[in-house]
Amino acid sequence: MNRGPLWWSLIVLIVLLVGVTIGIGSHTWYSNLEGSQRPVFTLPAMSSGKQKSIAEWDGKLVVLNFWATWCEPCRREIPLLITLQRQYEERGLQVLGVAIDSRVAIRDFAATLSINYPVLYGVEAAMDVAASYGDEQGTLPYTVVIDRSGRIRQVFRKELKRPDIEPVIRELL
Incomplete structure (x- = not known):
């Protein structure tokens, strides 16, 4: 049976539709994460190698940012995170x-x-933590804003830009 270009175009279209459907479904799941209590986790600190728990920052507005050195959008957003930390820490x-x-x-x-x-x-432990915060696909960068009471208020599944995150921070501080 000879399968021409029309046949392969149909197959590609079906694959794309399935991918979009899965993406829409996962977006709905992520939306349900907002408003829920943040999961507790511990991971080693870069500075000391000692285990640190997210609970150490209870009572603060936490911008939890998942990243990697090999991720170019992650690298681009870190200067913004440094600025936000300096500007709003007090x-x-x-x-x-x-x-x-x-x-x-x-x-x-x-x-x-x-x-x-x-x-x-x-590596694996950090990916498990990211998944517990809704990043089951391993998207990087991935940022979660957690309010002072420990509730997830906003999820960013892309590179942060100041006009997107700063209003959220100002509203919650």
Whole structure:
């Protein structure tokens, strides 16, 4: 049976429709995450290697940012996170990075950029934490804003831009 270009176009269209349907379904699932209590987790800190719990920042507005050194959009948004930490720290903001990478890779990278907020790290464990916060596809960068009472208020599944995140921070501080 000879399958011409029309046949293959139909197959591609079906695959695309299935992909879009899955994407829409996962978007709905993510939307349900907002308003829920944040999951508790512990990961090692880049600075000391000691385990740190997200609970250490209870009572603060937490911008939880999942990233990796090999992720170009992640690298581009880190200067914004550094600025936000500096600008809003005294009002109760805490940026918290979770690097899905090795300690050596992030330590050198963080030193180069002078990251001014805590960075936790791991590979499989960090991916599990990201999944517990709704990032089951492993999208990077991925950022979750957690209010002072520990509720997830906003999820960003893309590179952060100041006009998107700053109004959220101002409203919750």
